[in-house]
Amino acid sequence: MSETNIIIAGVGGTGILTLSQIIANAAIKEGKNVVIGEIHGMSQRGGSVVSDVRIGDTAFGAIIPTGKGDILLGIEPIEAARNVYRIRKDAPVVLNTYEILPPIVSFGKQKYPEFNEIIKLISEFSKNIITINALELAEKAGSSAVMNIVILGAAMKRNIIPISYESVIETIKEYFPEKYRDMNIKAFKLGFEST
Numbered sequence: 751m752s753e754t755n756i757i758i759a760g761v762g763g764t765g766i767l768t769l770s771q772i773i774a775n776a777a778i779k780e781g782k783n784v785v786i787g788e789i790h791g792m793s794q795r796g797g798s799v800v801s802d803v804r805i806g807d808t809a810f811g812a813i814i815p816t817g818k819g820d821i822l823l824g825i826e827p828i829e830a831a832r833n834v835y836r837i838r839k840d841a842p843v844v845l846n847t848y849e850i851l852p853p854i855v856s857f858g859k860q861k862y863p864e865f866n867e868i869i870k871l872i873s874e875f876s877k878n879i880i881t882i883n884a885l886e887l888a889e890k891a892g893s894s895a896v897m898n899i900v901i902l903g904a905a906m907k908r909n910i911i912p913i914s915y916e917s918v919i920e921t922i923k924e925y926f927p928e929k930y931r932d933m934n935i936k937a938f939k940l941g942f943e944s945t
Contacts, residue, residue, distance in 0.1 A: 753806030754912050755814040759833040760825030761850050762799050765898035769823070770801035772902065772925060776917040777805045787812030797852075798829055805912055821910050822876075823901050825884070826850045827868045834875045842878045844905045845869075846897060848885035880904060887940040896937035903941020915942070 756773060760766045767788060774784045787802040802814045819837035824830025824845040834843065851862055872879055882904045884897035891900070899922070905911050906918060922934050 753804065753808045755809075755818050755820045756803040756805070756823065756911065757814060757819040757821070757833055757836055758801045758803065758823045758825065759829040760799055760898070761829060761852070762797050764799075764825045764850065765895065766799040766801050766825060768925075769825075769898040769902060770803050772899070772918065772921055773803050773805075773911065773913065775925065776913040776921040777803075779917045779921060780913060782912070783807055783809055785809045785812050787814070789813075798832070800829070800833055821905065823905055825898055825901055827865065828852075828863070831868050831871050834872045837875055840876045840878050842880060842905075842908065842910045843872055843876050844880045844882065844901055844908075844910075845872070846884040846901055847881050848883060848897065880908065882941065882944055884941070887944060888937055891937035891940055892933040896934055899934050899937040900941035900944075903938040904944050905941075906938075907942045907944070 758766050758769055770786050774786050777784045782805050785804045789800040814836060816836050817838055820841050822830060822834060822837050822843045824843060827845060827849055830845050849862060884900040885894055887900045888894050888897040906915060919935060922938060923931055926934050
């Protein structure tokens with residue numbers, strides 16, 4: 751089996767680590783070798799969080815080497831832009847359009863870039879950008895907290911993550927407590943059906 755390197759970039763509180771666990775557990779369920787690496791900023795305060803998920807027999811190190819990322823899941827646009835240099839040329843980027851303003855922007859100390867500026871920066875590394883308003887679909891599912899699962903659904907629709915739809919559904923059912931299960935399944939399906 752060939753190796754697939756998935757970079758998940760966002761901010762604390764958006765479920766980056768949960769998303770990496772869902773992908774990893776679904777891959778393990780299918781008998782695949784998985785390695786996860788995590789880089790935490792000030793995750794409790796909306797700081798940068800990046801998780802690397804490596805699937806395949808040749809995946810050994812936890813951190814994906816620069817230029818070797820096969821997929822970038824951007825839960826937050828600026829964080830995706832900060833990590834896009836880590837992907838191979840024209841690797842797919844599934845990008846949430848919803849911006850989560852860092853405290854420095856909220857306090858008026860810096861300006862958040864226009865979305866088209868972020869797209870322009872990302873397109874220097876990849877022309878394969880899939881944008882999705884994950885917040886809108888997450889709220890349809892029941893909570894803004896499931897944007898990460900919406901993004902996973904959108905990525906799965908495009909067959910860019912080497913795990914099956916069924917394995918993800920099964921993993922979501924096992925991973926989340928009963929009261930959150932249906933909402934996460936709905937979020938996944940809404941993301942999958944989004945385009």
